[in-house]
Amino acid sequence: QSALTQPPSASGSPGQSVTISCTGTSSDVGAYNYVSWYQQYPGKAPKLMIYEVSKRPSGVPDRFSASKSGNTASLTVSGLQAEDEADYYCSSYTGSDNLLFGGGTKLTVL
Amino acid sequence: EVQLLESGGGLVQPGGSLRLSCAASGFSFSSYAMTWVRQAPGKGLEWVSCIRGSGLGTYYADSVKGRFTISRDNSKSTLYLQMSSLRAEDTAIYYCAKGQTTGSHWGQGTLVTVSS
Numbered sequence: 001q002s003a004l005t006q007p008p009s010a011s012g013s014p015g016q017s018v019t020i021s022c023t024g025t026s027s028d029v030g031a032y033n034y035v036s037w038y039q040q041y042p043g044k045a046p047k048l049m050i051y052e053v054s055k056r057p058s059g060v061p062d063r064f065s066a067s068k069s070g071n072t073a074s075l076t077v078s079g080l081q082a083e084d085e086a087d088y089y090c091s092s093y094t095g096s097d098n099l100l101f102g103g104g105t106k107l108t109v110l
Numbered sequence: 111e112v113q114l115l116e117s118g119g120g121l122v123q124p125g126g127s128l129r130l131s132c133a134a135s136g137f138s139f140s141s142y143a144m145t146w147v148r149q150a151p152g153k154g155l156e157w158v159s160c161i162r163g164s165g166l167g168t169y170y171a172d173s174v175k176g177r178f179t180i181s182r183d184n185s186k187s188t189l190y191l192q193m194s195s196l197r198a199e200d201t202a203i204y205y206c207a208k209g210q211t212t213g214s215h216w217g218q219g220t221l222v223t224v225s226s
Contacts, residue, residue, distance in 0.1 A: 003154065032211075034211040034212065036211075036212045036213070038155070038213070044218075045205055045216040045217065045218050045219055046147075046155065046205070046213070046216050047216070048212065048213060048214050048215070048216075051212040051214070052211075052212070057214065089154060089155050091155070091157075091212075091213075093210075093211040096169070097160060097167070097169040097210070098157055098160065098169055098171065099145070099147075099157040099160070099210075099211070100157065101147075101154060101155040101156065101157060102154070103154045104154040104155070
């Protein structure tokens with residue numbers, strides 16, 4: 001299976017909102033409500049930001065929100081802050097008991 | 111507090127073997143599926159393998175099927191990944207993560223370098 005499709009980069013100024021897309025197929029993103037989003041700083045492990053399409057784990061700021069429509073999931077970061085600059089990855093359960101990741105999006109805060 | 115600590119990485123020659131470990135604490139280990147994810151240098155995340163909490167049910171990416179074996183010792187709260195017939199393209203940081211459909215917590219990773 002091919003990786004989920006994410007834009008390689010995204011950017012926004014402090015205070016603005018930015019949305020990152022994650023496109024899959026009817027066999028993964030479109031089939032299951034098991035889409036997750038991870039934040040990764042350089043040299044660090046990924047951190048879960050969103051699970052089951054739109055749920056935020058405890059401790060994740062509510063500036064981070066997410067949704068899904070058809071085969072495309074989206075992560076929105078509102079009120080951008082300098083600390084949001086990182087790589088973001090989506091993942092989706094695909095059935096067959098495996099996961100598929102997106103290629104990652106580098107978010108730059110201008 | 112959930113903690114995952116990987117170990118066992120290192121430099122290995124092509125065709126060689128290596129066993130990674132992931133020591134877990136802070137949660138009921140046997141109640142959760144566990145997952146290995148890897149990240150090649152400068153690249154994205156790649157799902158490698160998953161094992162059910164009971165250990166009865168193991169799943170692999172096509173890229174490692176037949177070469178890697180995932181296992182767990184619930185009495186020791188430890189996850190393993192036995193890697194054999196290693197190739198240069200297996201060079202990556204290997205992370206263990208709690209969960210199957212979502213990696214709710216991740217270890218810091220252990221670097222595996224396959225090179226002669």
